[in-house]
Amino acid sequence: MRLIFILPLLILLQGCKATTYTNTPTPTLPQLDYVAATSEQTIPTPEDFYRLTPEQITALEDFLQQEHVVNLANYKQAFLYIKKRLVNFNYQGKNYFASQSLADNGGNCMALAMLTLAIANEMQVELRFQVMHTMPVLLDISDNVAVTSDHVRTLMYETVEDQEGAMFGRNRIKIDYFPDKYDRGGKIINQDEFFAMFYRNLAADAIFAGKLDYAYRLLNKSLTLAPDYEPAINMQAVVLRKLGDLKSAEKLYRYGLEVADNKISLLSNYHFLLRLQGRTEQASLIKEQLLNLDDQSPYAWYLQAVDAMAQQDYQSAKIYLNKFLKNTHYFHKAYYDLAKVYFQLGEPQQAKKAISLALTHSSSREDKDVYLAKLNWLTSLQ
Incomplete structure (x- = not known):
């Protein structure tokens, strides 16, 4: 309906x-009938996420007293400390709390954003988070559940009293974690929504742990x-x-x-x-609503297309891929997928056009070789 x-x-x-x-009445969260079983596993608080140990705070304070750091504005000090910690950082795909991320020198981009919040909180640096639309990385698929990673970057701002004649707004530093050329900036979110994202990531871990x-x-x-x-x-x-x-x-x-x-x-x-x-x-x-939806979400349509292809629903996959490419025309892998869909639908000429576009937008020699081989194969069929 x-x-x-x-x-x-x-x-x-x-x-x-x-x-x-x-x-207009504001919709409210519905009352759910499900009652969770009693569990000894407690739900962490947001403060647990970004609380540092006393030893870590002492190490931060020692860093701030160094000669090349002590006279800088606090947001620049925070950036230098985080930059130092990112040397040889091990991207582990783990949703670590800030203290664990700092201790193990590892974690995923959300863990790094949480660590940045922890440092900013200790130094009273104002920051905001920006959602980044990235190519979905399927972390796991089972029982018709696909989980993808969230991605944010952090904006650290200079305090008003530290500014020296900034004419076009406050000075700031962008800290992006593991950026990709296909990333697209999304909306600025507040801390509550950032914490909501982190709880959601922890929930994904819990789902795949049963x-x-x-x-x-x-x-x-x-x-x-x-x-x-x-x-x-x-x-x-x-x-x-x-x-x-x-x-x-x-x-x-x-x-x-x-x-x-x-x-x-x-x-x-x-x-x-x-x-x-x-x-x-x-x-x-x-x-029908889904197929007719006019939504410019950068990558959600691509996930729908991948799912439709897995179900051999090639007609829907064609619609989803074309919706995706309407707003993300540079993503060569989607053209290659579209070529495969057109071939399954008995449209070889359209398949050739799609592979040609994949060739145009690809940059690596390896990808170009694959696409050219497929294009030559399609041509040989005629």
Whole structure:
């Protein structure tokens, strides 16, 4: 069934210039029926994420007293310390808390962002986080669940009293962790949403460790901090589906479709839930909404295409890939996937065009060799 949006009602009064608007009720998180089992594993607080040990704080203070550091503005001091710590940093894909990341000199980009927050907090440096849209890295796929990594970068700002005639806003330093040429900057988020992202990452770890109740509780905390955070809404619905509470899962999908900007994953997983229940007609309506959705999300369409190809749903994959390439025309691998889809659909000429575009946008010799070989093979078939 199609989601009904409640919009402000515009009432034009004849013979009068006044315009009246009704108040739009703000959607609230639905009451969920599922009750998590009692667990000895406690939910960490946000302060736990960025709290440093006394020894680590002492080491930071010693660094700040060095001759080449002591007279710098505090945001530059913080940057130098983080830069020093990033030398030989081991990207482990782990959601470490700041103290562990600093002790082990490792972690993923969210762990590094948390470490940056910890240093900034000790030095009273103001910072903000920016969501980065990156090519999805599938961390794991099982039971129709695909988990991708989150990516943020940190913006550290000079304090007002330290500024010296900055004409166009405050001075700042961008700290990006493991940047890629395909990254695209997204919105600036506050600390609550950043913490919500971290809880969501911990929940993903819990899911693949088989700790669904713990994942459920972590996601509840995430949504308490950021009730309209779509990835947490989506993941919580998936967890509830795996726990057998399909009714609560559907409540969350409906709620998410009301509040979230990005609806692609919500519609896709809602469609799967309806199919699982044998609600074929409603599932078809949701699938139609997904196929007709005009969403400029950089990489969500690509994930949908990969999933559709795995299910041999090549017609849907073609639509998803074209939606993706409309806004991310430089991503050569998507053209190659599109060529494979066109070939499966019996459209060899379109497949050749797609591979030619893959060749145009690729830069590595290895990729070019693969694409050229496929293009020559397609040409030989005619």
